[in-house]
Amino acid sequence: MPHFYNTIQEGRSMATNSTIRLLLEDFHRSVLPTIARELVPRDLSLGSIPRPKIGSTAKVIVGMRRSGKTFRLYQEMLRLLDNGVAPENICYLNFDDDRLRPYNDASISQAIEVFYELHPQSRSDGAYLFFDEIQEVPNWGIVARRILDTEKVALYVTGSSSKLLSEDVTTEFRGRSVAYELLPYSFREFLRARDLEPSERDLYDKECVSAVKNAFGRYLKCGGFPAVQDMDDPERIQALQGYAQLTVARDIVERNGFSNAAYARNLARAAITSSARDVSISRLDNKGRSSGYSPGRAKIVEMLDAFEDAHLVYQAYDFSYSAQKVRLGGMKLYAADPGLYWASIPAADEGHTFSLETAVYLELRRRRTAGRLGDIAMLKLASGREVDFVEGDASIESATRLVQASWSTESEKTREREIRALREALERFPSAQATIVAVDEEDNVETPEGGIAIVPAWKWFLEAPGNN
Structure with missing residues (x-):
């Protein structure tokens, strides 16, 4: 029986190795050579280029799903190539890819070993490791710390959970990481994506200023999620609503184990459509009760915190000396993107x-x-x-x-x-x-x-x- 079980496990491992090999080869053959054509440079700086070494520092990028974290990694890869790093020394995997599931504690180590088999020289030269949505892998922080301690690497990771990443970073990395937050496009990046970004000189040109003003009105409705920029209004609204639903399902309900998914979806929509408004936990509780269900004020607070952890909605408090008085002093909510807010409010609003x-x-x-x-x-x-x-x-x-x-x-x-x-x-x-x-x-x-x-x-x- 143990022999039979081990044979099954080895078969699963071989299948996973085959999938990892396929993804790594496809990235180097098809993705890496073409990313410059699709890239809209983002303004978020990740600091100086690190040199791969044992005991290096990880760079951690957090943000809502679909906000552009993957392309920000691509932008960093282009910077590496421009600075003479060989493509064979770059490893990229997206752990949100369902072909890599199910994950276990060895998933990351397994991926790195397959990469080194494909590019053995990178073990001595030093490898640049880029791992998307790494929080999907159990105990990722422990494995990442071991890699930093034993391999000649520079590590970049992304995730859609600030809390999960920051807790793992604090526990496992002990000061050997730097965290960055990536939001959807700013207005400048929005213009850049449309080839409308003005220079200082352009801002003295009346025609250019008129085009920028027109684009700003569009920005307040379209927002900055990269993939929706070329969509017409109905398609964009549907896509943005889908982003919110995916975030609630994957990063809020599933990750936090909330039992009532329907209530979580309704509360998320209420939070998004309350963007820039004063919010009262009591009013949210009373509104739920009048509709037939509310989990109680403590659970609502927990869920709002989960929305912020997933970068769906942010909380702003009254300026206060004591953090204990923050909630008592008042609170506003802000959606992760003006387009997300606009796609969620009633059409007549x-x-x-x-x-x-x-x-x-x-x-x-x-x-x-x-x-x-x-x-x-x-x-x-x-x-x-x-x-x-x-x-x-x-x-x-x-x-x-x-x-x-x-x-x-x-x-x-x-x-x-x-x-x-x-x-x-x-x-x-x-x-x-x-x-x-x-x-x-x-x-x-x-x-x-x-x-x-x-x-x-x-x-x-x-x-x-x-x-x-």
Whole structure:
């Protein structure tokens, strides 16, 4: 009996080796030589090119499914080739490929051994290992740490779970990793994908500026998921809704073991369509109960955390000194992409303002330099007014940037409301930079508390991170 069992296991292993060999050979024969033709360069920097060595540091990219993590790896491979790395020293596998299932603790080691059989010189030269959606493999962190400790490699991994990756990184890598977050296209990348990215000189050309403004309106509806850029509206909406459903099924329900998948889908849609709005756990609980089912407030909080872990929806809290007061101080949700939000709201809804605020939040998230809770927060003021975004360090009551997102400030009432909130915030944070991001208005407002810049949204999104 043991002999028979071992024979079956060996047969499975051989079949897996054959599949891995096929995928590795296909990548080098068909994919690697052609990726430059399809690539839209992303602005997310992965730092300097590492030299393969025993004891190297892993680079970890996290983000929602379909946000472009695979192509960001391809971009890095092109950079390696441009810097003289031999193609035979590059190994790429996507562990979300169903042909590699079922996984076990040896799946990654097995893949590397097959790669070394195909390219034995890479063992001594040093190999660049690129593994997509690695969290699908059980105990991946333990295996990856062993590889870093024993093989001459540079390791890049991606995953759609920040929590799972960060926990594994903290436990297994012990400081030997750097994490990066990749969101769908920014507005600049959106323009780049359409061959519309302007130079500094182009922004003085009226025709170019008109084209950029037109594209910005499109960006707020289409969003930045790479694969939907050339789709017509009905096809794009269906695809984006499918992305959300896939994320809920694979990265939320399956990964976290939630028992009621239908409720998880409904709550996810409610969260996405609440983008840029104040959210109350009590209201979500009451809404569920009125519909016949709610898992309770604690479970709703757990599920919202799971949505954020899967990069489907992000949570922004009131700027607060104490992390324990964060939820009590208020919360807003932001969809992972303005197009995802637009594809989820009812057709009759006018979502321009919320789409703009969602896009501003995501751009601030791209530009941030630290990942601490509270570094992009909302600010509820003593008067009851609110500033949409404050960047800074809540633990020392320090803010560097105050940002309002407003569709238009042409109305005197709206203009006064936005300025009054920023003036009150500047009293509390006098050294902060204050900005109103409006769709198509530009002005500088001097107040006793400090200057406030009103910047056209299309221009603000194209500014360098340090200038916004």
